[in-house]
Amino acid sequence: MAKNKVTMKEIAAAVDVSVMTVSNVINGRDHLVGEETRRRVAAAIDELGYRPSAAARALRSSRTFSIGFVVLYDERKFLGDPFIAALADGLCAQLAELGYSLTIQGVFTDELSEATAFRRMETDGLCLLLSGSQPTKYNLHTLLKSLRQPIVVFQESVETTEPDMCAVRQDDRAGGRFLAEHVMARGARSILMVVPRVEWPAISERVAGAREAVAASHGVTMTLLAADSEKDADVQRALSGYLDAGHTPDAVLAANDQMAIAAYAVLSARGLTPPNEVMLTGFNRFDFWRYFQPRITTVASPAEQLGSRAADALCQRIDEGEFADNDIVLPVELIQGETT
Amino acid sequence: MAKNKVTMKEIAAAVDVSVMTVSNVINGRDHLVGEETRRRVAAAIDELGYRPSAAARALRSSRTFSIGFVVLYDERKFLGDPFIAALADGLCAQLAELGYSLTIQGVFTDELSEATAFRRMETDGLCLLLSGSQPTKYNLHTLLKSLRQPIVVFQESVETTEPDMCAVRQDDRAGGRFLAEHVMARGARSILMVVPRVEWPAISERVAGAREAVAASHGVTMTLLAADSEKDADVQRALSGYLDAGHTPDAVLAANDQMAIAAYAVLSARGLTPPNEVMLTGFNRFDFWRYFQPRITTVASPAEQLGSRAADALCQRIDEGEFADNDIVLPVELIQGETT
């Protein structure tokens, strides 16, 4: 590895000052350096193409200025998920702003503890998203505790027993409530909510929100239908089965937009085209949403802000030693489409 | 920062061996350690929750086992671009496989040299994607050279003057050729190709491929129409202007799928609904493609493989000191949709 790298020592030698002075210039401690000296050091740095070694600085100061984003997933292409991409975008932009870099790592759910993000100590803090099937709470709990690092978890309800953790999530409960209220205001008396079978905290919240709204009304019923997964085929099989049994709901609330689009195909094939025969709603309004006609009534996710708020929270924690807040909930917004 | 971190020294003390032995166990140099010793060390590591310091290892061995992915962009949400997300997915998965981690950084094009990925020395190599407006070749060239790191550039033609670089790209030229041949085989005699005004090497290649195919046929003409950007409104304005001038091409080749979808709206509003009146094609077939009806005839991009091949190339270079290949081109595939 003849990287012929330039070190502070060489800069110091070139300008004939101590490495200490070079360090002060690099770290902008200008009050500790004479203006003329500062200029000569800066010139040498430029000329020799010096770049500080992040490793040396991290070793000495025990700060890496780097944050890890760990995604537990079942599928290899996790950034293809628009929610995850938006989180990463928000994190990346805000961390750059704060002088941190972002290390991304995908981990198969069943190889939880194998992840190098967990095995090596290379970041000042971690953000964690549990997409896909959920590890047992106990395993996860034990693992995270053993890391001794500040951790932000996305879209989870915070465990009160965890001291150095912070949950950052969108107000899925309000979103569920908004949608249920919206279809009820338009006359729905029987509501079908289609969800994936896997227990996802965010989706449970959406269900809970819808239930709250329904409970507050008279004579409205809500049924939960579990599809084997979020995939089109599973959603369509579940919904077809339900309709075959002779039920016709006034409104179908899908757990997200992709599922709503899958449901749309089933409904329109049966002459129940939304919004005329049955109302239909989704959740999240990511970019692809605009390519589907008719536009699905949905709830807009603040996914990118979730990422940037996580960055803020983590850096605040690193600077101050403790999370100022351990459950950050961002508002969502109802988007009226053409399917209700 | 009382991180109360555990070090090799403490493990060594706990088991009463030297740190050297602990190091050997951690790095799997099993032939240098007795089986009984190995087991006791491993147990202590587990018990005390020891995680090796990446910084210390990097400082000593001058290997970070980390690769940077730098995206030059004009918009903040760069991972929302499906091409970039797919590259990142491919990189991330393959690097994890090879024991490396991935650091992602977005950089505004006009703040090129400010990027911390360029200012700090924290990776063993870099991948670079120039999306958005292009920096001047000279600035970029100078900057990259000064980094003294192996670099993979995506979707660029390799500069033969660069010794320690490798281009990884898809065969855009073949893609352009496939599409032109496809519409000509279906009777197109006049072809309009709609491209963004900004010079993008990948798009130039698509144009060059289409030109080759057209040149090889008799009596077929191809016209290039430059939109002010890739955005829907700009594409639609350019195309409307062209049609208003009295031209009606047999086929419209859009530079990518998003532009094709924008063009579709203009064409069908004028009674030129594809494929009956005018044929229409896109490029890339990313995930959102399936949500648009009718399916656009397009060319499938191997974006994720681009990422994993880049990871392979970079790690090979790091291990062997030199890129085995400095221009890697992956094949594309024509996807017949309903618009031709």
Place this chain on the structure above:
DNA sequence: CTGAAAGCGCTTACAG
């Protein structure tokens, strides 16, 4: 305003 010394936690020769 400037500098000499110590040390962060590892790995790399080398010696037994």
Place this chain on the structure above:
DNA sequence: CTGAAAGCGCTTACAG
């Protein structure tokens, strides 16, 4: 099979 010593390139006290 095991270990003592040196040193990677910085920053952190501290002394002038």
